[in-house]
Amino acid sequence: MTETLDPADTGAVASAVGAAAERLHTALVENRPCAPVRELIGERDITLAYAVQQQLNAHRLEAGAVVVGRKIGATSVAVQQQLGVDTPDLGVLFDDMEYDASAPVDISGLLQPKVEGEIAFVLREDLAQGDLDLDQVAAAVDYAVAAIEVCDSRIADWDISFADTVADNASAGGYVLGTERRTLDGSDGRGAFVPKDAAMTMTVTGQDDVAGTGAASLGDPLVALQWLARQARDLGDPLRAGQVVLSGALGPMRPAAPGADVALTIDGLGSVTLSFSEKE
Known part of the structure; x- marks a missing residue:
């Protein structure tokens, strides 16, 4: 790991951020994992990690990708303890990250995918x-839906520190949304939907089932959304109408093997499925 960079040494800082962003961009474009970037920017310099993320995502924007939302990561105590932090992180969702539940995901386009069950807000x-x-945050939500997030790390073997995952766009890979929409205030005639109380189950081929509730995400997915809204604004890119927000896992991640089927059910939001293609 590199020694802590001196913020006053702007040249060294810019060089480290640029090198880290280029390493991750190359891994993304060439679809091959890379070494951790913490050796360039340190394990816990979150300011530098977000600077790397912004440069990495700028490459995607320059290539024509369109931002459609955000994702929140590290919302559970267990994951935060694993990464040695006490705060979540955020990443950007692009238009090519949304999957169609009716067609298998081409797993060859992913490096080391894992799946999570989440509540998404639009x-x-x-x-x-x-x-x-x-x-204010709750009033800004149009509706909630069930979502399966596909996390994917460009860092080899998921050997990540907090700075690594932040820099790597919060390990974003893709997602699929359910079709059953619920309002939070009951204006859809079905009664108010309370995200923190929603129970979740997720099954993945050949693995133990996952269970959890909305309370697993910072105690309440709306609290997670509030954290994201404030953090995004502080970073100069606030949340906008129409955007999708993946609000954090309601239970543990599971690896997604070739040929696996994933089925998620969230009380009040129905079910959503996703399958992965076999490797050729």
């Missing part, structure tokens, strides 16, 4: 002004 209002308290 926003009807920007979250850019005001106190961003829980009432």
